[in-house]
């Protein structure tokens with residue numbers, strides 16, 4: 607019916623690195639090209655399915671576990687699922703990848719996309735004023751300030767968020783999806 611192969615693109619990176627901006631722009635391009643694509647991010651997950659979770663290491667792990675399972679279902683249903691979450695812990699991202707690999711109906715493609723934007727750039731953008739609050743000590747456990755971010759060691763893709771435009775970032779993902787045979791060139 608959909609004439610496409612489902613897959614998950616997992617965007618990881620600091621708050622304000624640009625991951626959701628790229629994911630939403632990519633969703634638009636894919637839909638314009640006739641592909642079924644859907645973004646999962648904090649806006650539609652943390653206010654619904656995961657509204658009972660905060661930002662402790664345990665809650666972040668559970669946040670990513672649930673999202674990994676939902677993304678796998680989207681991908682299994684044939685949708686290109688674009689996940690945009692800080693997902694600061696390597697083990698949590700690896701578990702999301704593993705659940706795609708062990709899918710009953712066959713392994714589902716999982717592309718980890720590291721949006722590698724320097725902390726200084728993210729902090730300068732600070733669209734929600736959260737870095738400022740974290741620096742002032744008003745917000746504890748903020749990723750990159752007083753909470754860890756474990757960068758991926760072997761991501762399928764690295765987007766230099768401080769150097770490329772949104773359109774260039776989108777193109778990088780499209781190229782990777784084509785190279786993996788998920789989209790026809």
Ligand code: ADX
Pocket residue numbers: 621622648652661665666667669670690691692693694734736746747748749753
């Ligand atoms: S994750 O760590 O569990 O993957 P997620 O991507 O869902 O995080 O949510 C991150 C967003 O929540 C940030 O962009 C920011 O707007 C907000 N936020 C609130 N508190 C924190 C915090 N302590 N650390 C990071 N982000 C936070």
